[in-house]
Amino acid sequence: MVLLLLLLGLLGLLLFLLHGRKRRQGEPPLIKGWVPFLGNTLQFGKNAHKFLEDQKRKNGDVFTVLIAGKYMTFIMDPLLYPSIIKHGRQLDFHELTERLAPLVFGYPSMKTFPGLSEQISRAYRFLQGDSLTSLTESMMGNLMLVFCQDHLDPGQGWRSGNLYEFCSSVMFEATFLTIYGRPQTGSRHQHMDQLLKDFLQFDAMFPYLSAEVPIWLLGRTKTVRQKLISHFLPQRLSCWSDKCQFIQARLELFNLYDKLRDVDKAAHHFTILWASVGNTLPATFWATFDLVAHPEALKVVRQEILDVLRASGVEFSPDRELTLSREQLDKLVFLESSIKESLRLSSASMNLRVAQEDFSLRLDAERSVAVRKGDIITLYPQSMHLDPEIYEDPQTFHFDRFVEDGREKTDFRKHGQKLKYYLMPFGSGSSKCPGRYFAVNEIKQFVCLLLLYLDLQLEDGQNRPSSDHSRAGLGIQQPSSPVLFRYRPRAE
Numbered sequence: 174m175v176l177l178l179l180l181l182g183l184l185g186l187l188l189f190l191l192h193g194r195k196r197r198q199g200e201p202p203l204i205k206g207w208v209p210f211l212g213n214t215l216q217f218g219k220n221a222h223k224f225l226e227d228q229k230r231k232n233g234d235v236f237t238v239l240i241a242g243k244y245m246t247f248i249m250d251p252l253l254y255p256s257i258i259k260h261g262r263q264l265d266f267h268e269l270t271e272r273l274a275p276l277v278f279g280y281p282s283m284k285t286f287p288g289l290s291e292q293i294s295r296a297y298r299f300l301q302g303d304s305l306t307s308l309t310e311s312m313m314g315n316l317m318l319v320f321c322q323d324h325l326d327p328g329q330g331w332r333s334g335n336l337y338e339f340c341s342s343v344m345f346e347a348t349f350l351t352i353y354g355r356p357q358t359g360s361r362h363q364h365m366d367q368l369l370k371d372f373l374q375f376d377a378m379f380p381y382l383s384a385e386v387p388i389w390l391l392g393r394t395k396t397v398r399q400k401l402i403s404h405f406l407p408q409r410l411s412c413w414s415d416k417c418q419f420i421q422a423r424l425e426l427f428n429l430y431d432k433l434r435d436v437d438k439a440a441h442h443f444t445i446l447w448a449s450v451g452n453t454l455p456a457t458f459w460a461t462f463d464l465v466a467h468p469e470a471l472k473v474v475r476q477e478i479l480d481v482l483r484a485s486g487v488e489f490s491p492d493r494e495l496t497l498s499r500e501q502l503d504k505l506v507f508l509e510s511s512i513k514e515s516l517r518l519s520s521a522s523m524n525l526r527v528a529q530e531d532f533s534l535r536l537d538a539e540r541s542v543a544v545r546k547g548d549i550i551t552l553y554p555q556s557m558h559l560d561p562e563i564y565e566d567p568q569t570f571h572f573d574r575f576v577e578d579g580r581e582k583t584d585f586r587k588h589g590q591k592l593k594y595y596l597m598p599f600g601s602g603s604s605k606c607p608g609r610y611f612a613v614n615e616i617k618q619f620v621c622l623l624l625l626y627l628d629l630q631l632e633d634g635q636n637r638p639s640s641d642h643s644r645a646g647l648g649i650q651q652p653s654s655p656v657l658f659r660y661r662p663r664a665e
């Protein structure tokens with residue numbers, strides 16, 4: 174039996190080497206690896222950034238890699254990003270998400286519902302523009318509610334906690350209330366701890382689901398997903414008040430589709446839960462950690478918040494409820510820079526586009542490469558975020574890296590040329606995150622609350638944890654180990 178398996182394996186390898194894809198004229202260097210189908214999946218999964226930097230050294234700025242059965246062409250020079258991002262017709266983003274999202278979140282393929290996908294995209298406008306003002310206001314109130322009730326006990330001494338759990342519990346519940354609204358009775362939903370636990374259990378399997386591992390191979394994941402989805406059944410959602418306009422618009426939209434079952438609608442609403450907190454929780458953790466770990470930066474940011482409040486006639490007092498409007502948040506340039514710096518260090522998302530036909534992809538005035546239909550053209554901005562030519566001392570947190578002369582700094586260069594895209598935690602072009610402004614605002618609000626109401630310290634010996642590489646390519650990386658901290662209400 175063992176011999177037979179070995180022979181079959183060898184035969185597979187031989188077929189892969191003899192008949193597998195070969196590099197054609199005009200195509201980028203091809204890195205297939207030795208394992209049929211999987212190709213370089215394991216090396217990529219272990220440390221994607223290192224793997225890609227090694228390939229770049231050997232093969233130049235553009236190369237094709239076989240990963241999990243897919244041929245992915247990586248464009249490593251950020252000066253070439255604009256030509257990929259503006260390539261609309263021949264490079265498509267939606268095909269990928271429309272195939273993957275139903276597998277991950279458990280709703281039926283959108284192909285059977287004409288116009289649904291376009292209408293869903295159209296509703297993203299309710300995360301921006303005028304709607305952002307009410308979202309931001311509502312988030313402020315909900316953050317105050319959760320934070321004060323759970324963590325602000327005047328007169329209490331130092332309390333210890335796990336920083337990731339602290340950030341997650343407050344942000345998860347406040348975001349949930351802001352997006353889906355509050356229950357019929359009371360101001361907070363019951364069993365939020367359990368909902369967060371279930372969410373984190375599902376989220377831990379997200380990398381496998383995105384890699385198209387069948388859900389029945391992933392233990393209890395399907396049961397947990399069903400449980401999560403059941404929270405969003407239309408009859409439950411309709412009882413909650415103060416839903417944001419975005420969810421209201423989606424409820425009305427789904428009602429237009431008779432063939433969408435209640436459980437399908439609920440699965441769509443669950444997708445938004447993942448989108449709204451899946452990256453925001455780790456991003457909030459890093460933004461908080463980096464400031465607490467750098468007291469000199471924390472001091473500048475805290476003073477900036479007090480100054481912005483003072484400029485609008487508000488003297489902060491811990492006895493009064495803090496409100497920060499969208500306009501006030503926009504003025505916090507050092508806080509914004511600090512959050513961007515934490516995003517730069519923690520983000521590892523991929524920007525993917527599928528080639529719709531065989532064609533010659535123009536990279537710049539001199540260069541183009543041949544790509545095949547179905548190949549995935551990939552930007553991996555983490556390589557840019559950690560490039561020492563663009564960001565001096567790239568592994569170190571510099572809270573004011575994105576400020577120049579008291580304003581936002583936008584001039585970052587490669588080979589002496591100004592980069593159009595230099596920070597991309599939120600994706601690019603047609604797949605850019607529609608929740609990005611809300612995300613930055615809510616992280617700012619959270620940090621403001623913490624800095625104004627609490628004294629914060631890391632417990633002894635707590636260094637910046639390394640990132641958990643299992644989420645490489647999927648967004649903000651999570652810390653690979655816990656960070657312990659202590660906090661107490663801030664003395665005036």
Ligand code: HEM
Binds near residue numbers: 450452
């Ligand atoms: C720091 C926090 C966040 C980060 C880093 C982030 C990042 C991203 C990225 C990289 C994408 C594109 C994915 C791709 O190219 O496949 C995306 C898509 C998306 N994000 Fe965010 N996001 C954040 C927060 C939010 C929030 C708070 C919301 C909503 C309230 C949100 C809603 C969405 C939605 C709906 C999409 C899908 C867009 C589409 O299919 O066209 N995100 N996000």
